[in-house]
Amino acid sequence: MIQTIICVVAYLVLAPLVGGILAGLDRIVSARMQRRVGPPLLQPFYDVFKLRSKQSVTVNKVQDFYVACFFIFVLVTGGIFFAGGDLLLVIFTLTLASVFLIVGAFSSNSPYSQVGAERELLQMMAYEPMVLLTAIGFYLVDRSFNVYDIVTDSAMDVLPLIGVFLGFVFILTIKFRKSPFDLSMSHHAHQELVRGLTTEFSGKTLALIEVAHWYENIFLLGFVFLFFANGTIWGTVIGVVVCLLAYFLEVLIDNSFARMKWQVAINSAWIVAAVLGVINLFIVYLI
Numbered sequence: 001m002i003q004t005i006i007c008v009v010a011y012l013v014l015a016p017l018v019g020g021i022l023a024g025l026d027r028i029v030s031a032r033m034q035r036r037v038g039p040p041l042l043q044p045f046y047d048v049f050k051l052r053s054k055q056s057v058t059v060n061k062v063q064d065f066y067v068a069c070f071f072i073f074v075l076v077t078g079g080i081f082f083a084g085g086d087l088l089l090v091i092f093t094l095t096l097a098s099v100f101l102i103v104g105a106f107s108s109n110s111p112y113s114q115v116g117a118e119r120e121l122l123q124m125m126a127y128e129p130m131v132l133l134t135a136i137g138f139y140l141v142d143r144s145f146n147v148y149d150i151v152t153d154s155a156m157d158v159l160p161l162i163g164v165f166l167g168f169v170f171i172l173t174i175k176f177r178k179s180p181f182d183l184s185m186s187h188h189a190h191q192e193l194v195r196g197l198t199t200e201f202s203g204k205t206l207a208l209i210e211v212a213h214w215y216e217n218i219f220l221l222g223f224v225f226l227f228f229a230n231g232t233i234w235g236t237v238i239g240v241v242v243c244l245l246a247y248f249l250e251v252l253i254d255n256s257f258a259r260m261k262w263q264v265a266i267n268s269a270w271i272v273a274a275v276l277g278v279i280n281l282f283i284v285y286l287i
Contacts, residue, residue, distance in 0.1 A: 158227040
């Protein structure tokens with residue numbers, strides 16, 4: 001019980017710090033790849049503090065409510081995950097958090113926000129099958145949806161679930177909102193979307209969304225960690241290293257590929273889920 005509380009508190013306290021630092025490293029690496037100096041490492045924190053000092057201008061008060069619900073459910077998702085809870089409940093709460101953000105964007109009646117919200121729904125359709133297949137894969141190998149049971153299992157799940165692992169890393173590009181699939185609130189589509197999903201959010205509300213994304217990124221990297229956790233120190237070290245490599249692989253992809261249409265995002269994600277995910281699970285089931 002005490003260990004569970006410590007893990008949850010550590011997530012709530014450390015996740016925004018680590019997430020902000022990773023976002024700063026993302027900007028620095030991207031700048032170096034583009035032969036720019038780039039911002040300082042702590043620039044994401046400066047941006048959030050600056051947003052918090054500004055007045056929030058929203059179309060209606062309901063927006064703030066939906067963003068608050070989005071933030072709370074992201075915290076609940078990570079809390080359940082790092083407390084060793086049920087993976088299916090984790091996926092459900094994460095999906096519910098995304099729905100709140102989408103409804104908040106729809107409520108603004110802004111054409112940019114609504115197009116961004118529609119694209120976010122399409123992206124959810126793209127990555128959700130692979131996320132569910134990942135949870136099913138852990139169940140087939142460990143006979144449990146419980147995160148604690150998966151982490152304490154003596155074998156690394158990445159060995160029997162290599163296809164599922166590669167499929168999950170693929171859909172991380174969508175979840176991290178990196179090019180070529182940064183369709184809903186991208187930093188590469190200003191000419192058509194402004195800021196898409198978050199166009200009508202500002203001030204403290206926008207700061208809350210940014211911090212929630214830091215929490216979400218750490219949770220997703222925790223999902224990657226599950227593939228390598230085996231209850232030992234070496235498993236933990238390998239898992240952390242792979243998480244960092246996966247994150248910077250997404251940064252590399254973000255700076256190397258042109259943005260694609262939403263049809264490509266859905267088709268490619270479903271093909272990857274069918275080929276890597278379903279076939280891998282079928283083989284594990286037969287074994």
